[in-house]
Amino acid sequence: MFDQTKQITLVGTVKEFQWTNPHCWIQVLVPDPKDPQAAPVEWGVEMGAPVELMRKGWKPSSLNPGDKVTIIANPLRDGQPGGLVVSVTGPDGKIIGHPAAPGSRAP
């Protein structure tokens, strides 16, 4: 699914933070830096289950619609605007929760 040899950086605005099973998702609107007038692209980035995220310091209220975020993610291999979250930096400029250890990947 995800290319864990690559990382992309998404700078955008949270459309929705889905605190859901089996996994949480962040829907984020990402403008094209080369064409700021164009409609932003909606990306969906996947995280772990709520229980896993809670153990990593996340809460259901950690993100809200409109929050400006910077997300580092492993992109989907098929080119869709999606990825697997590596880290999320919130509106206050701090990384939310404890990100996965460097080098972490799926089996």
Add this chain to the structure above:
Amino acid sequence: MRVRGALIAVFVLFGCALFTPAQNLNSKARVGAFAKLPDWSGMWEPDIFVGQADGQQFSEEALRKMKARAEALRPSFTPEYQTKYEQIRKSIEAAISADPLHPPATHQPLCGSPPFPATFTPGMFEWRVTPEETTFISTVGAVRHIYTDGRSHPPKDLLWPTLMGDSIAHWEGDTLVVDTIATKRRIYMGELTGFFMPMSDQLHFTERIRMVNHDAIQIDYTVEDPVALTKPIHTVMTQTRVTDFDRMLEEADCEENERDPVVNGRFTTVTH
């Protein structure tokens, strides 16, 4: 007055008898039986994942341990089952080559409860030890009922392969010795091997489960199948006490927001 008093006494006695749960009839004996059982309360997780797993990602250390365990567990198949295994492996490799972006869903568990034994998949667990049954409950949806009331396995005509099979057990001191049959005819080592291994209807598991110290439960795990294996598979796994979290939260509600639907037998991803 004496008649009324007698009626009240009869009512109280009769009423008590009527509304006393049957279980209380032997409650003293049951409490005594509880007192002899080990205390496995608390929450647990596989030791190799402690602080190493984050959703779908695992640290390099966890991956290294998983690979080493997979090597140690590599089955030694009989010629017939080696052929079956090779056929499965080749078909999976061919399916992946045909569409690398959408891996086949036939060889991996889908979202939901992991199959037996479910004791070493990522997630948190609870053990409920009672005189009649020890129950294993996991956050990823697995529930195992391990009967310790002296029953036998059901007769063959009442058994069929199920996700958790049929488990009976007895206590040898503080060790729970579990005997499981009638699981699905395959073994799955979770992330250890990546896919199911074919097995026969002779598949049989023995687990010896013991709390080795306040923070560790050890499971000595043996897989036997005289038709599919030339020798048993054996390993020892440890569950570590969870100290950073105090609630069991379900995480296998796959109806809520499953974004990896299987389409034409292959995993896909829906980004929104």
